Amino acid sequence: MSNNIKADKINILKGYNMLLYFGGSMIMYEPNEECVNDFISNGIVNTLPVNSGNPRFVEAAAQLRQSCENLTLCKQVLIDDYNRLFANSGLLLAPPFKSLYITEVQQKGSSQENVSDFYNAYGWKFRSRYNIPDDHLGIELLFLTLLTDKYLSFDDEACKVEMKSEIRRFIVQHIFSWIPEWNRKVQEKAQTTCYKGIASLIYASCEDIYRLLDGRDQEPDMLPGSKN
Secondary structure (H helix, E strand, O other), X not given: OOOOOOHHXXXXXXXXXXXXXXXXXXXXXXXXXXXXXXXHOOOHHHOOOOOOOOHHHHHHHHHHHOOOOOHHHHHXXXXXXXXXXXXXXXXXXXXXXXXXXXXXHHHHOOOOOOHHHHHHHOOOOHHHHHOOOOOEHHHHHHHHHHHHHHHHHOOOHHHHHHHHHHHHHHHHHHOOOOHHHHHHHHHHHOOOHHHHHHHHHHHHHHHHHHHHOOOOOOOHHHOOOOOO
């Protein structure tokens, strides 16, 4: 690949950003009618903006295609599953918070910086409007899309190389470090194929972005923290 970002790579990264924004929204907020309508009636599940040979991505696409088709019924079962998995005030079956998977001892014993410090280093204060903890996966994915947009906006090669390194560092430290276990819980506990597919899609998209910004054709099972 040449030093300049090729047009197809730009479109691919933008496509992954769309998927992460969609997936992050589905785990941050209870599904509403507009969301469910976009998901089913407008064919998002059948018209993913990117194709990937990543086995996890292929699995996610298949899971999403198997999701419910009845709009009214689907909305209610998605709401029920969302609350069971991510939002009930009681025991969550697949809580989307990094701090619940990475213990304080593990955090202190590693060289990782706190995710809030990562955000602050880029002056990202806009996140406070969501009133959601910084280590929520939806917030982390939103930040990842912002970093990717920043990478795509650079013309200077040195800036692109540095941002590419920062994106990969963020993915390793704050996503790969816990998303395999979160995804496992969703696959085991979700009652809807939809949420299983969304979890697989988020994981696979992060894997693919990591590879795209590496410059080498690295297999999914070679990615840091990657587990089935």
